[in-house]
Amino acid sequence: MTKPVIEVSHLSYAYRGDQLAVDDISFEVNGGEILGFLGPNGAGKSTTIKMLTGQLTPRAGEARILGLDVTQDSTAVQARIGVCFEEKNLYLNMTAVENLQFYARLFGIKRPPVDELLGRVGLSDRSGDRVERFSKGMRQRLMMARALVNQPDVLFLDEPTDGLDPVSSQAVRRIIEAEAERGAAVLLTTHDMHEADELSHRVAFINEGKLHALDTPDRLKLEHGKRSVKVRLRQGEEVVEQTVELDAPEAGEKLKAAVGSDGLMTIHTEEASLEAIFIQMTGRGLQG
Amino acid sequence: MSGRPSRAGIIGAIVLKDLREFSRDRLWILLTPLALVWVIVVFWLLPSSVDETIRVGLHPAPMGHLFQTLAGGEGEEALQVVPFEAEDRLEAAVAGELELDEEVTIGIAFPDDFVAQVQAGKPTKVTVYVEAEVPAEIRRAVSSGIRELAYGLQAAMALKNPVTALPVKLPEAETIVVGEDRAGAQVPFREKLRPMLAIIMLMMEAIALAGLVAVEIERRTFTALLVTPARTSDVLAAKGITGALLGLVQVVVLLAATRSFGSQWWLVLLLVVVGAAMASAVGMIAGSSGKDFMSTLFGSIIFAVPLIIPAFSTLFPGSVSTWVKWMPTYGLVTAMVDVMSYGRGFAAIAWHVGTAVAWVVVLFAAAWLILKRRVEAL
Numbered sequence: 001m002t003k004p005v006i007e008v009s010h011l012s013y014a015y016r017g018d019q020l021a022v023d024d025i026s027f028e029v030n031g032g033e034i035l036g037f038l039g040p041n042g043a044g045k046s047t048t049i050k051m052l053t054g055q056l057t058p059r060a061g062e063a064r065i066l067g068l069d070v071t072q073d074s075t076a077v078q079a080r081i082g083v084c085f086e087e088k089n090l091y092l093n094m095t096a097v098e099n100l101q102f103y104a105r106l107f108g109i110k111r112p113p114v115d116e117l118l119g120r121v122g123l124s125d126r127s128g129d130r131v132e133r134f135s136k137g138m139r140q141r142l143m144m145a146r147a148l149v150n151q152p153d154v155l156f157l158d159e160p161t162d163g164l165d166p167v168s169s170q171a172v173r174r175i176i177e178a179e180a181e182r183g184a185a186v187l188l189t190t191h192d193m194h195e196a197d198e199l200s201h202r203v204a205f206i207n208e209g210k211l212h213a214l215d216t217p218d219r220l221k222l223e224h225g226k227r228s229v230k231v232r233l234r235q236g237e238e239v240v241e242q243t244v245e246l247d248a249p250e251a252g253e254k255l256k257a258a259v260g261s262d263g264l265m266t267i268h269t270e271e272a273s274l275e276a277i278f279i280q281m282t283g284r285g286l287q288g
Numbered sequence: 289m290s291g292r293p294s295r296a297g298i299i300g301a302i303v304l305k306d307l308r309e310f311s312r313d314r315l316w317i318l319l320t321p322l323a324l325v326w327v328i329v330v331f332w333l334l335p336s337s338v339d340e341t342i343r344v345g346l347h348p349a350p351m352g353h354l355f356q357t358l359a360g361g362e363g364e365e366a367l368q369v370v371p372f373e374a375e376d377r378l379e380a381a382v383a384g385e386l387e388l389d390e391e392v393t394i395g396i397a398f399p400d401d402f403v404a405q406v407q408a409g410k411p412t413k414v415t416v417y418v419e420a421e422v423p424a425e426i427r428r429a430v431s432s433g434i435r436e437l438a439y440g441l442q443a444a445m446a447l448k449n450p451v452t453a454l455p456v457k458l459p460e461a462e463t464i465v466v467g468e469d470r471a472g473a474q475v476p477f478r479e480k481l482r483p484m485l486a487i488i489m490l491m492m493e494a495i496a497l498a499g500l501v502a503v504e505i506e507r508r509t510f511t512a513l514l515v516t517p518a519r520t521s522d523v524l525a526a527k528g529i530t531g532a533l534l535g536l537v538q539v540v541v542l543l544a545a546t547r548s549f550g551s552q553w554w555l556v557l558l559l560v561v562v563g564a565a566m567a568s569a570v571g572m573i574a575g576s577s578g579k580d581f582m583s584t585l586f587g588s589i590i591f592a593v594p595l596i597i598p599a600f601s602t603l604f605p606g607s608v609s610t611w612v613k614w615m616p617t618y619g620l621v622t623a624m625v626d627v628m629s630y631g632r633g634f635a636a637i638a639w640h641v642g643t644a645v646a647w648v649v650v651l652f653a654a655a656w657l658i659l660k661r662r663v664e665a666l
Contacts, residue, residue, distance in 0.1 A: 053515045054514070054515065055511065055514060055515060055664075056664065075517050075519065078515055078516055078517050079293070079516075079517045081515070083512070083515045085508065085511065085512060087507075087508045087511075089507055089508040089509045089511060089512045090509070090512075091305070091309065091509060092507075093309055093312040093313070094305070094308065094309065094312075098308070102301060102304075102305045103512075103516065105293075105297065105298075105300075105301035106293060106298055106301055106302075106513070106516040106517060106518050107293055107516060107517060108292050108293030108294070108297060108517070146512075
């Protein structure tokens with residue numbers, strides 16, 4: 001059995017006093033896996049990432065990346081991770097190429113594949129332009145390229161598609177999937193449940209520093225959603241709506257009848273969305 | 289994919305990045321050479337010599353010869369007597385209302401019968417005119433000089449008539465100058481200005497560096513550095529080198545353009561390196577302390593301006609307040625004056641260099657602590 005790339009065990013952190021920003025959380029992420037970290041603002045997502053990337057020292061618990069302790073071996077860990085921040089923290093008066101070359105040097109890479117990286121994020125034609133002239137979407141794509149400059153084994157992505165147009169969002173999502181296929185472990189924090197649903201192999205719900213759930217989106221939906229379908233039929237001039245409970249003994253008969261009816265208009269599953277499950281479990285929305 | 293990044297490689301990469309950013313900052317690129325040129329021009333416009341002569345106007349004119357003889361003899365360069373035929377012209381000359389080649393700062397109007405009255409032991413009155421700026425000590429010295437003149441005339445009479453000789457034997461007086469006698473070789477004002485100009489340029493650079501650090505913190509690019517193999521100490525070292533390099537280059541240009549290096553150029557260079565390092569640490573403290581760019585700019589002025597104060601003490605000789613001696617730049621400025629103005633060697637400035645280096649270490653330690661706390665709070 002392959003050892004998990006990210007191992008988090010009973011991790012806690014408090015900024016001041018005893019108010020815990022992260023409260024005894026444990027999880028693992030395997031190579032090639034995308035873990036969606038879902039939670040509202042202030043839930044503890046960014047604090048967790050800061051501890052895992054060596055920016056903060058945990059108050060309690062342990063975290064290992066590629067078998068290395070993030071506190072004891074932070075420099076060795078940082079050499080093998082890529083981080084894409086929510087803030088567009090690029091050097092604005094430097095060009096896209098200069099930004100990437102500078103970060104590559106910090107990793108000891110003398111000849112980084114700058115052209116290839118810019119090509120992947122669709123910025124080849126703007127490589128020589130200063131970042132101050134870039135749109136928000138272009139900056140976000142460059143942030144993504146920067147996170148990949150050392151071909152990392154672990155990617156931490158904090159709201160990577162926040163504020164992007166649909167085309168840019170899609171481009172970034174394809175890169176994330178490609179990195180996971182390459183074998184990188186990806187920890188993705190997002191407000192966007194559709195993005196988490198589309199990309200993540202598993203999702204973790206975090207609220208007020210605590211982990212409330214950790215599973216595949218499908219299993220969470222099955223576990224927390226209703227096992228029923230809603231059928232709409234036209235009967236003469238009227239539209240009739242029926243709910244068929246799938247666990248009921250007569251469910252098969254009812255569905256057969258509905259499908260065979262001439263007046264069948266629509267059939268919908270009553271599967272819950274990730275956001276609805278989050279609210280159900282925490283009593284709080286993701287946008288809060 | 290990743291190589292093995294060395295600390296030197298990381299620091300070098302950050303230094304090159306900072307220099308590139310600095311070279312693209314239009315404000316500083318414009319201000320830096322402008323300030324440099326302005327300072328150099330001001331230096332060369334200032335007088336290159338010191339006028340040590342005090343000109344005393346005397347009325348009536350014949351008193352001039354007598355006064356000069358008693359005051360120190362003919363040919364004394366420090367005192368020049370200018371005779372005036374009329375007392376009102378003497379007063380006007382001291383008031384600056386007459387167009388004269390040389391300024392007369394003190395005027396003494398003797399009554400026409402001064403000598404006769406003194407020798408007869410009768411009361412008489414002498415009027416002294418002084419410029420408003422003449423210090424009280426000089427005014428008292430002139431009054432003493434006039435009394436001395438009267439005693440001298442009495443003594444001259446006594447020698448002619450021993451019966452009335454004064455029962456006083458005047459002591460011989462010897463003046464011993466402690467240290468180097470700089471009478472007639474005073475250091476010109478602009479020479480004294482050199483350390484101050486150097487410190488001002490260094491503090492300007494400290495403010496520029498503070499801006500660079502503040503922008504890095506404000507835009508969170510600092511955070512992006514610290515998730516790579518770069519450590520806070522690497523960033524601190526890199527910023528220190530960048531700031532010191534920028535300060536060093538400018539001050540070396542300034543001192544070269546004002547011909548300040550002289551034969552002990554290596555000592556001057558050593559002091560500039562220490563000063564540049566100090567300015568760099570100050571810039572980093574200021575840059576790490578502000579909440580945003582504007583508060584950093586204001587804060588860096590608050591930090592940097594007091595550090596120029598010790599340089600002012602070189603312009604106005606006299607006892608320096610104790611608190612000024614505790615300023616980080618005091619040792620540096622004193623050493624600069626000793627080397628640049630008086631040509632003293634390393635042994636004479638070793639203590640000052642030592643205190644300046646100690647301050648640099650303390651300031652860098654403070655900068656590291658402040659920067660680390662600031663970055664952790666991001």
